[in-house]
Amino acid sequence: MTTVSLFRGLAAGAALACLAPTLPAAESAASPSAQPKKKSAGPALKRIRTIKLFMRDGLRFEPPRFEAKPGEDLVLEIENGDTTDMAHNFLLLKPGTREEVVTQALALAEKGTAQGWVPNHPAILLHTPLLDVHGLATLKLRVPEAVGVYPYVCTFPGHGMVMYGAIYAGVPLPKLAEDPNLPPNAAQGVIAGRGQRPFAQRVFLPDASPAAIAVALTGSQNACWDAGECRLRYAWQGAFIDASENWAGNGSKLSALSATPWWRAPKDAFPLRFGAADSPRPAAKFLGYTMNTDGPEFRYRAGEAEVREQVLPRRGAPGLTLRVRIAEARGPVFYHAPADANTQWTSTVGKWSGTVLTLTPAEAADFTLTLSSALCTP
Numbered sequence: 449m450t451t452v453s454l455f456r457g458l459a460a461g462a463a464l465a466c467l468a469p470t471l472p473a474a475e476s477a478a479s480p481s482a483q484p485k486k487k488s489a490g491p492a493l494k495r496i497r498t499i500k501l502f503m504r505d506g507l508r509f510e511p512p513r514f515e516a517k518p519g520e521d522l523v524l525e526i527e528n529g530d531t532t533d534m535a536h537n538f539l540l541l542k543p544g545t546r547e548e549v550v551t552q553a554l555a556l557a558e559k560g561t562a563q564g565w566v567p568n569h570p571a572i573l574l575h576t577p578l579l580d581v582h583g584l585a586t587l588k589l590r591v592p593e594a595v596g597v598y599p600y601v602c603t604f605p606g607h608g609m610v611m612y613g614a615i616y617a618g619v620p621l622p623k624l625a626e627d628p629n630l631p632p633n634a635a636q637g638v639i640a641g642r643g644q645r646p647f648a649q650r651v652f653l654p655d656a657s658p659a660a661i662a663v664a665l666t667g668s669q670n671a672c673w674d675a676g677e678c679r680l681r682y683a684w685q686g687a688f689i690d691a692s693e694n695w696a697g698n699g700s701k702l703s704a705l706s707a708t709p710w711w712r713a714p715k716d717a718f719p720l721r722f723g724a725a726d727s728p729r730p731a732a733k734f735l736g737y738t739m740n741t742d743g744p745e746f747r748y749r750a751g752e753a754e755v756r757e758q759v760l761p762r763r764g765a766p767g768l769t770l771r772v773r774i775a776e777a778r779g780p781v782f783y784h785a786p787a788d789a790n791t792q793w794t795s796t797v798g799k800w801s802g803t804v805l806t807l808t809p810a811e812a813a814d815f816t817l818t819l820s821s822a823l824c825t826p
């Protein structure tokens with residue numbers, strides 16, 4: 449194991465990142481990772497808490513959150529412990545700025561690599577460079593005096609929408625499962641196994657937004673679910689992706705598909721409509737995903753509805769299935785499922801009219817679409 453040790457606290461540019469010459473004694477008995485500082489030269493024994501943070505498989509920070517006192521001095525030891533060869537960074541931000549900073553990081557595009565995907569943004573209090581697997585960074589942090597929930601996030605393209613956590617500075621922790629400042633996988637604790645289906649991987653995929661998620665289902669099917677557009681983009685069968693260039697470099701290269709997709713969604717065709725089949729396309733916002741036993745479940749907001757969409761293998765028959773759950777739809781829901789010559793859609797409930805499926809709110813609460821094609825095998 450090679451370890452790169454970086455001491456970046458003072459270089460991070462923010463006053464908050466620096467330890468003042470005289471440190472207040474920090475009470476730290478609450479944390480198991482609390483470590484007394486070695487003997488100090490001063491008359492009083494100074495104690496600085498060390499918080500160990502890991503980047504884990506499945507785009508997670510561990511721990512996903514911790515408490516700190518406003519003004520407290522901390523040492524953050526951040527290690528990339530991801531076994532899937534993914535690079536990550538760590539940015540600590542001012543409250544409420546995560547999405548803005550993530551968006552700006554994505555907008556760096558070709559310049560992102562050189563900057564370690566860290567944009568120039570005044571909300572960034574502290575950050576590490578991009579850490580390769582086993583990479584380690586140690587940061588000094590003086591927790592801001594302003595009480596608040598300070599998000600931390602990895603801004604590697606696509607990661608920022610699911611890979612984040614928070615420091616609770618003077619704010620009590622809510623229940624883990626109900627924490628609005630954490631991604632859903634924080635409470636679930638599922639780790640995507642390397643090479644073991646099913647799993648999902650954030651990579652740059654062809655013909656998708658930079659926030660694409662490559663999904664490997666149990667069996668031989670693979671799919672591209674686009675978190676930027678909140679919809680399934682295409683499916684292919686066989687080996688997963690060749691991301692060797694992606695892993696070897698800094699992740700800015702496109703990954704190659706192992707086979708030609710047997711199905712592709714039309715461009716700019718968001719499938720869901722509410723109220724009427726031809727109503728305007730609802731605004732979609734990705735909320736995160738969790739890995740379940742059979743496949744990933746994506747969560748997003750479409751207009752006023754919250755949608756959960758699970759991509760699943762189709763057992764014993766060619767194709768794949770989408771289990772869609774739309775909570776509390778206020779009126780009829782329409783799913784546009786444009787087929788091509790080789791593709792067929794079926795649904796467990798609802799009424800088809802051509803390629804449009806009409807669902808009552810009750811039916812929309814839980815329905816399963818099957819997508820099959822003459823171009824794939826069971």
Ligand SMILES: [Cu+2]
Nearest residue numbers: 536602604607
């Ligand atoms: Cu990351």
